[in-house]
Amino acid sequence: MKRKLIAAVGVAGMLVGVAACGSDDSDGKGAGADGFKGQTLTVWAMDGSTPDGWTKDLTAEFEKKTGAKLKIEVQQWNGIQQKLTTALSETDPPDVFEIGNTQTPAYAETGGLADLSDLKEGMGADWTESLNKSAVVDGRQYAAPWYFANRVVIYNKSVFKEAGVTTPPKTRDEFFKALDAIKAKGKAEPIYLPGQNWYFFDGLLIGKDADLVKKDGDTWVSNLADPKVGEAMALYKKYAGYSKAPKDKDEATPQQADVFAKGKVGAFVGMGWEAATAIKANPAIEKEIGYFTIPGETADKPEGVFLGGSNLAVAEGSEKKELAKEFLKMALSDKFEGQLAKEGGVIPNKEALQSNLKGNAAAEAAAPAVKGGDTTPLIPEWAAVENAPNPIKTYMTAVMNGKSHADAAKQVEAEFNKRLAQKQ
Numbered sequence: 001m002k003r004k005l006i007a008a009v010g011v012a013g014m015l016v017g018v019a020a021c022g023s024d025d026s027d028g029k030g031a032g033a034d035g036f037k038g039q040t041l042t043v044w045a046m047d048g049s050t051p052d053g054w055t056k057d058l059t060a061e062f063e064k065k066t067g068a069k070l071k072i073e074v075q076q077w078n079g080i081q082q083k084l085t086t087a088l089s090e091t092d093p094p095d096v097f098e099i100g101n102t103q104t105p106a107y108a109e110t111g112g113l114a115d116l117s118d119l120k121e122g123m124g125a126d127w128t129e130s131l132n133k134s135a136v137v138d139g140r141q142y143a144a145p146w147y148f149a150n151r152v153v154i155y156n157k158s159v160f161k162e163a164g165v166t167t168p169p170k171t172r173d174e175f176f177k178a179l180d181a182i183k184a185k186g187k188a189e190p191i192y193l194p195g196q197n198w199y200f201f202d203g204l205l206i207g208k209d210a211d212l213v214k215k216d217g218d219t220w221v222s223n224l225a226d227p228k229v230g231e232a233m234a235l236y237k238k239y240a241g242y243s244k245a246p247k248d249k250d251e252a253t254p255q256q257a258d259v260f261a262k263g264k265v266g267a268f269v270g271m272g273w274e275a276a277t278a279i280k281a282n283p284a285i286e287k288e289i290g291y292f293t294i295p296g297e298t299a300d301k302p303e304g305v306f307l308g309g310s311n312l313a314v315a316e317g318s319e320k321k322e323l324a325k326e327f328l329k330m331a332l333s334d335k336f337e338g339q340l341a342k343e344g345g346v347i348p349n350k351e352a353l354q355s356n357l358k359g360n361a362a363a364e365a366a367a368p369a370v371k372g373g374d375t376t377p378l379i380p381e382w383a384a385v386e387n388a389p390n391p392i393k394t395y396m397t398a399v400m401n402g403k404s405h406a407d408a409a410k411q412v413e414a415e416f417n418k419r420l421a422q423k424q
Contacts, residue, residue: 036323037067043327044075044084044097049147049310051343058336066326088112093315095324099143101134101309106380108142114314117141119325123332127349130373135311137378144332147346148309150373151200152365154260154275155267157290159188163266168292170299179242182266192259192268193240195247195400196393198386199306200269204232206304206374207296212392213377213420220381222409222416224395230405237400247400250393261285269294272345272362291365302369306376309347384419391415 041062050072059070073094075083081103087093088107099107107113120141124132127145135143153175155168163182169175179190193200205212210228213220223229240247245259256268257277263285268274272291279286294303312331314324330336334353341348341356345363347370348354354370357363376382385391391412398408 035066036320036326039066039320039323040069040071041096041320041323041327042094043070043072044087044094045072046080046098046310047074047076049098049344050074051340054336054339054343057339058331062327062330065330066323068323070327088315088317091317093317095318095320096312096314096327098146098310099313101131101145101148101307101311102375102378102382104134104143104311104313105137105378106383107313108137108140109380112316113142114316114318114321114324115140115142116144116314116325116328119144119328123329126352128351128370130307130371131309131347131349134375134378143311143313144328145349146310146312146332147340147344147348148307148370149271149346150305150307150366150369151203151269151271151294152291152362152369153267153294154257154270154272154278154362155290155292156188156260156263156265156285156288158288159263159266160290162187168290169295172295172297172303175295176238179239179266183242188264188266189244190242190266191239192245192256192265193236193243194245194249194251194253194256195240195397196250196390197256197269198250198390198393198396199308200251201232201236201392201396202376203294203303203305203373204235205229206306206372208232208235208304211377213379213382220377220379220420222413222420224392224413224416225406225409227405229409233396233399233405236396240400248397257281263288272366275362291362293365293368296372302372305366305369305373307370307373308375381420381422384422385416387419391419 055072059072062070084097117140124144131145131148135141135145159182160178163178163185165178165181169178182188182190208228208231210226210232211223212229214223251270255277256270257274258281259265260268261278261281263282275289278289294305296303312328314321314328318324332349337348337350338353338356340346341353345357345360347363347367348356351371354367357367395408395412398411399405403411
């Protein structure tokens, strides 16, 4: 299932005035069968997030257990940030809503999200730490991890086999050797990697434990000049050296899956659903497609990856907080998290539930990297940084075109810091 996992783009500027009308849930009734009879819980979920079977089964169990009605309203991605911001400032917000993981800190800072620390204590002891990280702000649990996805290597089995590579690489060195073999064969571009595939680069930064921002007093500023960032970029440039892709474009210009679909590329780094895009462009490519985890330095530690996904939150202004928590207890239970993973092919919030991904080759390839994954900086100030033209992409192209890491970082530092100062 294709997932349009959104990052925190432009969130900070939209969230002014969201601090919601709080409620002590004074009209809530006790939990248990018929304990909330007569109430209706409104849940906003994004288009594509709730598979039919999951929705049907969860609704039936929720209504049977609580006596309340469940109203799941599917929202469109286009314009959702403004719509949600407005809804949270009104007296009748959705009780529960899906929120991008990198957006959560910005919304929490406005006071629009209810504190779910008691829920975490009751059921979240084994949530995967890397997935739960974005839901915690200033030590408090303001959302709950729901589902996630990360990038994998999507490859052409025939191209690899023709070059003598019969098993997927397990280490970074093995991957480079495979790319060398394809290059030596001379019949295909070893990997398609444009100069601005920023989220793959972010994964390399995570693998190097490199921070993009740092504190200068009370202000966040660029840390792009850090040598660790330079090491990650050098690694990116080495991968891109096997590609003919443009140095000043990202993976969507043109769509990398469309390039791969022509059958003359060994591999690309992307989301699992991008394989479907390639198949749509060229149905014959389907039998050639394989997946493997982005290899790290050693076989037991995959490369770092950016973890995109969604959390579930409760509106501070909801008058049905206790009922909302009953919903979360069910939706996030092993039963329904497992069902969501199986039906939707997404990464669940617990490692123990990854067994539900069996048979989904793309998801199976993504899962091993989750534990060592991370996100972009979880600060409200980050929202403006990725707005086009993203200064990090400008930095990447500068290095690709021959500038030193230090000079390229210096080139964009002023713009980077200007954006970090745009918090409103």
